[in-house]
Amino acid sequence: MLKGYICLLLHAHLPFVRHPEEENFLEESWLYEAITETYIPLIQVFDGLIEDGVDFRITMSLTPPLVSMLQDPLLQNRYVRHLNKLIELSEKEIERTGYDSIYHGLALTYNRKFLEAKDVFLNRYQRDLVSAFKKFQDLGFLEIIGSAATHGFLPNLQVNPSSVNAQIKIGVAHYIKTFGCEPRGFWLPECAYYPGVDQFLKEANVRYFIVDSHGILHADPRPRYSVYAPLYCPTGVAAFGRDWESSKQVWSAKEGYPGDADYREYYRDIGFSLDYDYIKPYIHPDGFRVNTGIKYWRITGDTEYKEYYRPDLAREKAASHAGNFMFNREKQIEHLAAHMDRKPMILAPYDAELFGHWWYEGPMWIDFLMRKVAYDQKTIKCITPSEYLFEYPTNQMAMPSASTWGWKGYNEFWLEGSNDWIYPHLHHAGEQMRELVKKFSLELQGSSKKGLLRRALNQAARELVLAESSDWPFIMKTNTMVPYANKRVRQHLSRFAKLYNDITNNTIDEDWLAEVEWRDNIFADMDCAKYYIQNALPPQKQRIKQKAKIYAHTRD
């Protein structure tokens, strides 16, 4: 008997890193690695499930920076170049390991994996991986939710409500442009909620968002069903809470599945272990070693010594872990259902990049899980939050508590000694942006995009949202690649300041503007500045279509 639901949510995000001015930019490889190891494997899993007629449901957030990068022709070209290099390396590896039965097999596996990735990228989806996800959404298996323009950390931006508003509204408008319908749900960057942010979501016609467990538990008044049913904010936007049990099983580095001894070791890469002369063409052109993505060893244990990787063992493990996860959820649901007047829903959100990139067998695990849930039991079913709201439109009303899914559960990771210097500047720029938009609101009306002033205003808005990205304070705190994050924040702020001065003094330098537009081309075809001015709502015409879709998605 069906007793409850499980909702698997994958949050896919990468900061906007695109440097047309440099041929080989180290940080761009974040995207290439994620495409090869996470996005393409996930697409392959989804395609496989659909091909086999498995009825599955997954919720996914694709943030605007990620979508922009995946759709960017320059980065697409560079990805193909990157992948060709990898294929070349894997071919050399096949040769090099010719007499070693163990590593030879692994080299062949990697070679096939890369060739398949190339096939998916070039032939099946013509470079546009976003279209793949859109296809899954249109088929009704995947629910893609929106996110803020550049993953801005909203609680720390709330000093300027207009900045929060712009982050949300630009994100929603970008979603509509990309996926052709309004987002039903919204991923608050870092799950960072504060009372009041739901107001902006309401205006953007968003139906739900996700918060961490304590956001629901500490809601006022007390939640009746804990995190196993959504709450409505007084504005009518639903808040779904993260389930901690299922999170721990996957997230935790120690007890979690990804740390199993049979899984592939992430930190042993041939980019670091092979002869320098041999590997040189495949690491960074400046000569320092980087991860190539080819890794032959398994986690083995907490030792320096690593056993070689056994794909067959890892596959078995992934299957048994999927079974274990499902079994635990069944028990959890059975227990919860006895205390609730409705079917409980377990929401398990994860970073998408965990699957494949960090946890190599992750996509496989999802594949097994979806199949097992569909065929091996009758207690639980996969669902998306909007389907749940369709089944249960009446929910408790309470105000969730401010919270994030970061370290210690609040804003500390993004606001502490190493990164608090950015906020005076961000807030100041936010004020200036609003001032500009108020002053030149007439320029932003109408549809002509040619005017120099309008271009400058829009670019100023772009620079501001790029500086607001939560990734920069995050990187500053984690103490890796700090100079890059510093440079990015400073550069965007400095570009914004120049634009502000040029606009107010009427001395816009067109060449300079063109150069900056060419470099920071996120939302290039959108009027970003107008979202600072009023309650600029995204286009409404899709609303009816959207409604029809929600009904179509709901099963009997």
Added chain:
Amino acid sequence: MAKKILKSKSSIKSKILLKKKQAPKISPLKKILAITRPKKKQQAKRKPLAAIKPQKKQKSEPRLLTALKPKKRQRSIQRLTSPTSNKNIILAPSSAEYIPVQKPKLRKYVNVEDSTLPDLSDKTRLKLIARDPHWVHAYWKVAPATMQEAEKNLGASFHQARHVLRMHDVTAIDFNGRNANRTFDIEVSPQAQAWYVDSWQDNVSYCAQLGLATEKGEFYPLAESNFVHTPRLSLSDRGDTMWMDVKPGSQKLPFVLTGKSRGRTFLGQRRRYLTEDDIRAYYSKLFPLLRRILGKRLKRYGKNIRIGTIDDIEDSEDFLMNLSGSRWFRKILLGASEEMVESGEEGARRVGAIGASESLTSMGGASEQVGKKRKFFFELGTELIVYGRTEPDAEVWHGQKQIPLRPDGTFSMRFALPDDGFIPLDFKAIAHDKLELREILTSGKRSKTHYQTKFL
């Protein structure tokens, strides 16, 4: 339009059209050439054509024809047979992998590498950001002009004045500058521009003033801050259950259920819809932001609820901030009624004072100080439990807050001691007949963390 142009053959467009039309007739090789030929050349060719005025049309026509002369054709064949062009055409798959990205035409070299941060010192500001339930981050900047003005106003005492960050606890009140629940000062150094302020309570609203405290005890404000609310750190002590029905495109007001329920279902229960006033009253005490939004709505549209724009809110805030004197913080007054909704057979239920977390659970008050480069850290969490006993019908107060007593008259509270913090713990108990009051004064203190490097 297009037809007209074609007929007259006078404009440049028509020439291009002509070229396109004629090309396939003459030679398929020409077509291939057109593809392999770099874009720039085409444009370079077009440009001189564009410069030609309609009168020169006759001259330009022969030029077009020359393109089709055998001489040129020969060249095209040569190109095709040369090894480099061969590569271009035969290796089609590899060229499909690389789709040229359109580059801006003839970009000048422009230096956009500047990364100097803008100077913020020309404007006086003070902002608060809530970091977590126990910490509020404050940053400020005092413009030289503001300082000069202060010097002018304070005269001689200016130089002896201490810089002070004055924090006002404005939880659940309509703050007018004087009626804060609690106010405390933090002395900051004149050079400091940011501070982490520890607050021993979660779920509290703050605003702050930066100012100069003179020796005589006067306070001269330099800057005023925004309002923040720290998150709640424990379960809410309000257990009312309100419901809401939301479907795409339609949203009703929340309601409570009255009447006896059958089993675990809603069957047999009546819905009683709450008015916007009820919800406002319910929440206004807690969230200044929501209070502001709802207050704004009500002020403008009465009960016909409409949402005010963000601009209204920001503008009114700007306006309020700029008011001088004691009125500078005056907020929209809300008549928050203490009455909450009755919920069915439970009878009238009164929601009293906002219980700002009596059951403090600690997240570990000590701030983490992980050494950046060296892998060394030292964490120490300190918590304090205060417990006591009195007559069950007496009242116990801690500062402005009443402490709920257990039925046997005992009570306990748990505090997380902040890093380098001092907590005055002044308790008083009032007998039920208000005839007797007893006070016990104590305090908790955690001394500073000392950082020492190279001590050996």
